Amino acid sequence: MTPLSENSPAVEVVDLRRGYGDYEAVRGISFSLARGELFALLGTNGAGKTTTLEVLEGYHPPTAGTVRIFGLDPYTAGAEVRRRTGTMLQEGGFFKELTVKETVDCWRAFTSRARPTAEVLARVGLEPKAGTRIAQLSGGERRRLDLALAVLNDPELLFLDEPTTGMDPEARRATWRLVKELRAAGTTVVLTTHYLEEAQQLADRVAIMDRGLIAATGTVAEVLAGRGDLITLPLPPGHRLADLPELLGTAPVLTDGLAGYRVPRSAPALAALHGWAAARGVELDGLEVRAGSLEDVFLDLAAASGTSAASTTPLGASR
Numbered sequence: 118m119t120p121l122s123e124n125s126p127a128v129e130v131v132d133l134r135r136g137y138g139d140y141e142a143v144r145g146i147s148f149s150l151a152r153g154e155l156f157a158l159l160g161t162n163g164a165g166k167t168t169t170l171e172v173l174e175g176y177h178p179p180t181a182g183t184v185r186i187f188g189l190d191p192y193t194a195g196a197e198v199r200r201r202t203g204t205m206l207q208e209g210g211f212f213k214e215l216t217v218k219e220t221v222d223c224w225r226a227f228t229s230r231a232r233p234t235a236e237v238l239a240r241v242g243l244e245p246k247a248g249t250r251i252a253q254l255s256g257g258e259r260r261r262l263d264l265a266l267a268v269l270n271d272p273e274l275l276f277l278d279e280p281t282t283g284m285d286p287e288a289r290r291a292t293w294r295l296v297k298e299l300r301a302a303g304t305t306v307v308l309t310t311h312y313l314e315e316a317q318q319l320a321d322r323v324a325i326m327d328r329g330l331i332a333a334t335g336t337v338a339e340v341l342a343g344r345g346d347l348i349t350l351p352l353p354p355g356h357r358l359a360d361l362p363e364l365l366g367t368a369p370v371l372t373d374g375l376a377g378y379r380v381p382r383s384a385p386a387l388a389a390l391h392g393w394a395a396a397r398g399v400e401l402d403g404l405e406v407r408a409g410s411l412e413d414v415f416l417d418l419a420a421a422s423g424t425s426a427a428s429t430t431p432l433g434a435s436r
């Protein structure tokens with residue numbers, strides 16, 4: 118077996134490709150994570166996030182490229198990698214008749230270095246439900262049980278696949294607190310999520326996947342760098358999009374019935390817009406201005422669908 122290298126990155130992915138039959142779900146992606154980093158994989162439905170995670174977890178070999186976890190191949194050195202990692206899948210398979218405590222006890226039997234059941238349940242706020250049967254848990258409570266099982270062995274590297282899907286806002290925030298605690302204690306975390314706020318709250322770095330490729334990656338600030346501000350307004354009565362002015366050389370774009378301008382700085386653009394409106398006696402009802410967000414990056418990617426993902430302009434710093 119390859120000896121463990123304590124200096125190797127927690128995760129190293131080079132030119133990973135993974136297909137199902139003729140279909141290539143992941144089409145050549147690379148990234149690496151230092152120990153203790155929290156990395157979020159974002160992306161549209163079917164972008165390849167779960168497939169990537171499953172290769173990192175050692176469930177499938179890559180079709181091409183290499184994946185290393187602590188310097189080890191997770192497919193061929195699965196047992197060693199699993200000893201040091203924890204996995205929260207999208208759907209945990211539980212026996213519905215068992216209680217929460219019985220479920221954790223069962224998993225402890227298969228887990229080396231397992232923490233005590235009470236401690237693990239306390240960690241995810243499930244102690245009051247220890248005696249409750251799985252069938253009676255809410256969706257959010259099941260996700261918390263999934264998380265309890267993922268941290269049972271106090272992993273050095275934790276994989277979280279959409280960890281807060283189905284949770285109410287309070288449970289989601291509690292989960293974020295737990296993930297932040299784990300991260301502060303030095304755990305490396307790879308997470309997939311559809312909640313952009315989750316990535317913004319938790320991640321040191323993000324990668325946005327689109328049709329099997331990484332379209333943008335970096336810190337949230339890097340991904341948003343240069344995106345400027347977004348000015349939106351409903352079309353003024355009696356006006357078409359073509360009647361609106363260019364602002365700082367930018368023509369408006371119509372999205373969901375709103376005219377939108379993405380401008381490097383909002384102040385001069387707003388001054389120009391107000392000048393145009395005042396000269397024509399036009400009211401700018403519903404005018405809104407906000408800084409660029411991950412959601413904008415995401416929506417741009419969705420809007421670009423139909424074009425080749427490879428030709429998508431990189432939206433942030435690449436590694």
Ligand SMILES: Nc1ncnc2c1ncn2[C@@H]1O[C@H](COP(=O)(O)OP(=O)(O)OP(=O)(O)O)[C@@H](O)[C@H]1O
Nearest residue numbers: 137140141142160161162163164165166167168169
């Ligand atoms: N076992 C499989 N056999 C065939 N195709 C698959 C299989 N698993 C996934 N796919 C396809 O590969 C693509 C990527 O799927 P994947 O689950 O990795 O995406 P995802 O980014 O996690 O999506 P979501 O956000 O919807 O969970 C999808 O088009 C999916 O239909």
